[in-house]
Amino acid sequence: MSMTDKAFDAIVMQLQEQVFDDARQAYGEKGFERWRNPRFNGPLEDADADASGGVLGGCGDTINIYLKFNGERVAKASYTTDGCGSSALCGSFTAELAHGKNPEELLELTPEDVLNTIGTFPSEETHCATLAISALQEALNNYMISVVDRERSR
């Protein structure tokens, strides 16, 4: 290898800038900001339910959603994913949308709601929103099962 470390670093920096430009174009300013600072990322220690470790999408990405209820409504929600930036964005906005909602309202959330909230999103990646909502519904389903079990054991 003849290239100096300095020249290599310069190339890496330049590619990094290109990635930021591409991501800004793909996700818009709102999505780009979230991509850089993903909110609601990471497991919830005190979650009432999650999506049984995560839902695997056809693209190979897994998204998990964690829910913590306070009474009837979601007090905290978060996501984890091993997938791409698009999966992370959809997970983050799905967790955001879940906040403050009761089970009935959660059931009404659709992938379109997630995509509308992000605003700008690549059309070939919209399956990530479907995956994030599937994870939310799976987590909700697990929560409802646990509620029924608790009531039965009383």
Next chain:
Amino acid sequence: MKVAISAKGTELGSEVDPRFGRAAYIMIVDTESMAFEAVDNSANVNSFKGAGIQAATMVHDKGADVLMTGYCGPKAFQTLEAAGVKVVSDVGGTVAEAVELLKADKVEYTDAANADAHW
């Protein structure tokens, strides 16, 4: 020679992870002694700034001459090319099998990315 291989686990018997930037681990293997190091790539999985570039820079920093993986995106490929790291893509099987292919000279080095840009 040192080879970097994207892997799902931390052993020579682990499966090759087809993803490069978001591979669970990057194995750095010395093809002479078969000594290896499994580099945890999980921080990179959630780096949100171009996982391929980060992983490619790490491969360079570890002194690998060759990268073997499934899919290599354009940014990762450009980074590896700049670093003088040769790339073998469409690799499957186990890490040990990949090393054997390389040692037997049964690999074809690619001259282009074989995956689309993906953040």
